Amino acid sequence: MESKIICAGFGGQGILSLGKFMVYAGMEQNLEVTWLPSYGPEMRGGTANCSVVLSDKPVASPLITKPNILIVMNTPSLDKFESKVEKGGLILVNSDLIERKISRDDVTVKYISANTIALELGSARSANIVMFGAYVKYGGVVSKDTALDALMHQFEGKKGADSIKKAFEAGYNL
Amino acid sequence: MTKKVLMKGNEAIAEAAVRGGCRFFFGYPITPQTEIPEYLSWRLFEVGGDFVQAESEVAAINMVYGAGGAGGRAMTSSSSPGISLKQEGISYMAMAEIPAVVVNMVRAGPGLGGIQPAQSDYSQAVKGGGHGDYKLLVYAPATIQEAVNLMYIAWDKAEQYRIPVFILGDGMMGQLMEPIELPPMKQPNDPEKFDWATTGSHYGEGRRIINSLYLKSEECLQQNYRLQAKYREIEKNEVICETIDCDDAEIVLTAYGSVGRICKSALPILRQKGIKVGLIRPTTLFPFATKVFEEVANKPNVKRFLTVELSAGQYNEDVRLAVNGKKPIDLLSRMGGEVMSAEDIVEKVMEVIK
Numbered sequence: 001m002e003s004k005i006i007c008a009g010f011g012g013q014g015i016l017s018l019g020k021f022m023v024y025a026g027m028e029q030n031l032e033v034t035w036l037p038s039y040g041p042e043m044r045g046g047t048a049n050c051s052v053v054l055s056d057k058p059v060a061s062p063l064i065t066k067p068n069i070l071i072v073m074n075t076p077s078l079d080k081f082e083s084k085v086e087k088g089g090l091i092l093v094n095s096d097l098i099e100r101k102i103s104r105d106d107v108t109v110k111y112i113s114a115n116t117i118a119l120e121l122g123s124a125r126s127a128n129i130v131m132f133g134a135y136v137k138y139g140g141v142v143s144k145d146t147a148l149d150a151l152m153h154q155f156e157g158k159k160g161a162d163s164i165k166k167a168f169e170a171g172y173n174l
Numbered sequence: 175m176t177k178k179v180l181m182k183g184n185e186a187i188a189e190a191a192v193r194g195g196c197r198f199f200f201g202y203p204i205t206p207q208t209e210i211p212e213y214l215s216w217r218l219f220e221v222g223g224d225f226v227q228a229e230s231e232v233a234a235i236n237m238v239y240g241a242g243g244a245g246g247r248a249m250t251s252s253s254s255p256g257i258s259l260k261q262e263g264i265s266y267m268a269m270a271e272i273p274a275v276v277v278n279m280v281r282a283g284p285g286l287g288g289i290q291p292a293q294s295d296y297s298q299a300v301k302g303g304g305h306g307d308y309k310l311l312v313y314a315p316a317t318i319q320e321a322v323n324l325m326y327i328a329w330d331k332a333e334q335y336r337i338p339v340f341i342l343g344d345g346m347m348g349q350l351m352e353p354i355e356l357p358p359m360k361q362p363n364d365p366e367k368f369d370w371a372t373t374g375s376h377y378g379e380g381r382r383i384i385n386s387l388y389l390k391s392e393e394c395l396q397q398n399y400r401l402q403a404k405y406r407e408i409e410k411n412e413v414i415c416e417t418i419d420c421d422d423a424e425i426v427l428t429a430y431g432s433v434g435r436i437c438k439s440a441l442p443i444l445r446q447k448g449i450k451v452g453l454i455r456p457t458t459l460f461p462f463a464t465k466v467f468e469e470v471a472n473k474p475n476v477k478r479f480l481t482v483e484l485s486a487g488q489y490n491e492d493v494r495l496a497v498n499g500k501k502p503i504d505l506l507s508r509m510g511g512e513v514m515s516a517e518d519i520v521e522k523v524m525e526v527i528k
Contacts, residue, residue, distance in 0.1 A: 020351075023180060027353055035180075035351040039206060040289060060438035062350055065515040 001056045003141050004064045006081055008049035009073025009094070014128035018071065019050035021132045025142040025150040026054040034062035047076060054141055069139040071131055073097060073114070090139045092131060110138055110174070117170050123160065126167035133171020144172060178353035183318045183343070184209035186354050187277060188217065190325035191249055195362035196275070197223035198248035200237035202230060202256060205289045206345035207279035210251040221359075231256045235263030235276075242267065242274035242338075243384040244372050245365025247329045251277035253345070254295050255286055257303075264338055265304025269386035269397065271370075273332035275325070276310075277341040279348040282511035290511025291345035293431060293484035299342045300459045300492070307398060309405045310340040311412060312459040316434040318352040320457065326357045331412070333363065335404055336370070342459060344484070346432045346513065408461050415456040415463035419445075420470045423452030425527055427519070428467075428493055429482040430456050437482055439516035444523055450475075451523065459492075467496035479503040480526060482519055 005022060009015045019035050026033040037050045051064040068089040072078040074097045082102065085091055090108045096115035112134050114127040129151070136147040148168055155161040181189065188210045191199075199214045211227065218225045228234035234250050241248035252260060257278045267274060278299065282292040299312050311331055315321035321343060328339045365371045372382050388394035416434075418441065420426055429437045434455035444451040454470060456463040470476055478501050481490040490505045497503055506522045508514045 020180075023351065027178065027180060033180075033353060036346065037349055039345070039349045059352075060441075061436040061516050062352075063346070063436060063513055063515055065517055 001141060002059075003054040003069065003139070004067045005052040005054070005069040005071065005135075005139070006049060006064055006067040006084075007052065007071045008047070008077035008081055010076075011046045011048045013048070013073045014125065015048045015073060016050050018128040018132055019052045021129075021147075021151050021154065022052045022054065022135065022142075024154060025136070025140075025147040028146045028150040029142045031056060031141070032059050034059045036062045047080075049077065049081075069135070071135060073127070073131070075100070078102075092134055092138065094127065094131065096127075108138075110134060112171070112174060114171070118167055121166050121170060122163050123167070126164060129164055129167035130171035133168040134174055135171075137172045137174070178355055180351055180353050181318065182209060182348070183321065183350050183352075184279065184348040185213045186318050186322050187251075187325055187341070187343070188213035189356060190322040191275070191328075192217055192221055192223070193357050193359050194326040195247045195329050195360050196249050197221065197362055198238075198241040198246050199223070199250065200226045200228050200234040200241070200248065201250045201252060202228055202234050204253045204256045206281060206291075206348045207251050207253045207277065209348065210277065210279075231259035232263065235260040235267075238274045238276075239263055239267050239270070239272055242272040243270065245363070245368045247362040249275040249277065251279070253279050253281045254283050254292070257295065257298070261298070261304035264310070265302070265306050265308060266386040267338045268304075268308035268310065268401070269306065270384050271336035271401075272338065272384065273329065273336050274338045275328045275332060275341065276338055277343065280342065280344045282509065288511040289345060291347075291432065291484060291513055292509065292511055293344060293433065293489065294486070294509065295342065296459070296483070296485055296488040297491075299340050300462075308401060309408070309460050310338050311335065311408060311461075312340045312342055313414075313457060314342045314430040314459050315347070315457065316431055316455060318347065318350060319354045321347065322354050322356065324457070326360070329362070333368075335408060337404065337408070342431065344432050345511075412458060413456075413461045413463050413465070414458045415454065415466045417466060417470065418453040418455070419450075420452035420454065420473065420476065422450050422475055424450040424475060424477045425480060425523060426452040426454060426470055426476055426478075427480050427482055427523075428454040430459060430489065433482050433484055433514070436514065436516055437519060440519035440523070443516060443520050447520075447524075449523060449527065452476075462492055462496065464496045467493065468498070471497045471500040476501060478526065480506060480523060482506045482514065484508050484513065
């Protein structure tokens with residue numbers, strides 16, 4: 001088993017954190033993991049992406065050219081990575097910021113109004129948590145409880161931990 | 175087993191340095207290695223060490239010269255353009271036989287180049303880099319865990335041979351996060367224990383002088399002989415090299431560092447296609463794993479080699495010297511910060527075995 005995930009969006013959407021939640025969840029489940037950010041002259045509003053590998057064997061290359069899961073939070077990211085997803089793969093689309101539909105029919109697609117859901121729960125900033133919940137449900141190799149534990153561990157003792165949990169549940173229960 | 179922690183390559187290298195006894199850091203920021211000084215700027219004070227952000231790279235490397243000469247466990251880190259600036263000091267340290275550690279998280283060159291990963295400082299690291307006949311002990315880790323393990327022993331080796339140890343990483347390794355096991359804290363050696371360290375003269379003892387200037391050619395010659403004898407000793411004792419599946423391989427890949435692990439991803443894909451493929455992945459670049467290449471090149475099952483590197487063929491030059499014409503060698507090279515994928519390697523292998 002090797003799960004190759006690319007998370008992409010613009011800076012400030014919590015893309016790199018989204019990748020880290022996956023990694024922490026994977027570690028909790030004793031999987032081998034790597035997390036590789038795109039790095040460069042990136043800033044808020046610019047593009048950001050990270051590559052996450054979860055595997056039951058030591059990860060050789062952390063570099064992903066053909067992901068089996070793509071999570072996109074804005075249109076430029078979808079344009080960039082849509083064609084790269086492996087046949088039979090999964091694309092999670094933030095339909096609040098991406099108006100167009102996926103043009104391929106050989107992949108599974110889930111459209112998620114991540115921003116709307118997050119906003120309804122009180123914090124637009126947790127759109128990435130909604131996506132994480134959806135990822136665990138549809139593409140996850142990690143069980144829900146493990147993923148939620150790992151996530152909450154990151155927010156231990158912090159304000160708003162409760163709304164994080166709600167955002168995760170909302171994403172998971174879509 | 176101790177619990178694994180998730181750390182970024184640069185931060186893991188910094189923490190491993192502290193645990194390996196490093197107490198002094200002198201440097202100047204540059205992407206993609208700035209997390210190393212950032213981390214050490216608070217961490218070293220927790221263990222009674224010192225951190226200086228110098229006014230320039232040249233100043234930083236000369237501070238390392240001073241601290242290392244006094245027997246302290248000192249280091250600097252930088253990325254390609256910054257390392258070029260440090261070459262004068264590194265050459266001085268080689269001649270003055272100062273133990274220290276220098277980390278280069280390589281970015282694309284030449285010039286200011288770009289900030290994406292590259293291996294185009296290979297020759298600079300392995301063939302000297304500054305002026306004069308000298309070598310560094312050069313480690314090229316492929317994973318963050320390997321980088322941690324090498325940082326942990328780096329000062330032991332540096333002091334054993336009185337030589338600067340060089341860690342050759344790349345931007346990808348610096349930014350990557352992986353779970354690692356951290357080794358326990360090791361205390362640095364007491365500088366008083368060294369008979370060469372400039373710790374201040376003791377009553378009745380002659381002055382200790384650390385110098386790289388030998389104006390009398392006969393003395394300069396003798397010092398060069400001493401250095402060369404040391405390098406031969408290192409060649410004899412310090413080679414680290416991993417080989418995979420070379421016993422039945424028809425084509426043998428070779429790569430170091432991050433590219434070594436990308437090659438590892440290509441191996442099962444190729445085996446599945448029925449291609450008998452192996453890998454030579456050296457961890458030390460000086461000393462070079464010449465004997466390993468000789469042995470593999472002599473195997474009748476091995477038909478050819480493919481060198482894979484993020485430079486124009488610098489590493490391949492040493493591969494060719496070691497294989498010494500026994501088998502043909504092809505090269506897959508990327509430059510400018512572009513990194514080849516496992517699929518690119520598979521494609522190249524299919525092309526050359528046709």
